[in-house]
Amino acid sequence: MYNTGMSASPLPRDFYDRPVLDVARGLLGARLVRMEEGRRLSGWIVECEAYRGEEDQACHARRGRTPRTAVMYGPAGRAYVYFTYGMHWMLNCVTGPEGFPAAVLLRAVWPAEGRAVMAERRKGQPFARWTDGPAKLTQALGVDGALNGADLCSPAAGLWIEPALTAPEAQVVTGPRVGLGKTPEPWVSLPWRFRWTADLDGGQP
DNA sequence: AGCACGATTAACT
C-alpha cells in the first residue's frame, strides 16, 4: 500500500493524513532517516504512541492552540519537536486532518545506518540503550528544536521516514502510554502505545 | 513576576 519495497523516498503526505492510531500502527518497521552534512543516520521504528485531540488529557493540545502546539494543528506530515525536562527533545509526526491536533510520538528505533555516530553521541551506553527511548533517539540521530515544523514528506529538511519493514500483526503489542503522570482516566489507560516485539537482533547488532 | 510541572534519563541505594 505504501510501498514496502526498495524505495528510499519519504512516506507521502497521504500516509500521515489518516487517523493517528492508523498512522502509529503503520509506522512500526518504517525507517526514520536523519541526513546531516551528507551522512545518513537511520533506525527502524519499533515503538510509538498516539496523542489525539484536545479532549485527550495526555495530549499537549489539551490546553488548546498555543505557540508550542501550533504545529499539531497544521498539515499532516510535519515534525512536532518539543523540549522537556530542561534537557530532552522529543520527536513526533503530525497526522491529519489539518486543523485537528494529533501526533505520533516516536519512542524507540533500532539502529540501522550511522551507528558509529550514534555510539559517539550515546557515549558510555551499550548498543541496546542507544535509541530505546524518545529522548535517546533524538540525541543519537541529532534531532532538536531546529527541526520543529519540518516537512517529513520532503528530503529538504534532512528528516523523513521511509517505508522499510512491515511488522507482522502477531508481533505488535499495544498498551497504555508511558509517563503520563497525573493524567486522568480514561486517557491514562487507553492502549495507544504500539510496540513491535520482534527480536530483531537477539540482543546483538 | 512567580510558580509548578513535564509524552525523560542516568545514576544511585
Next chain:
DNA sequence: GTTAATCGTGCTC
C-alpha cells in the same frame, strides 16, 4: 526501588 538534572511552557497572581 529513589532522585537530581535543568528550563520552556502555560497558568495564576
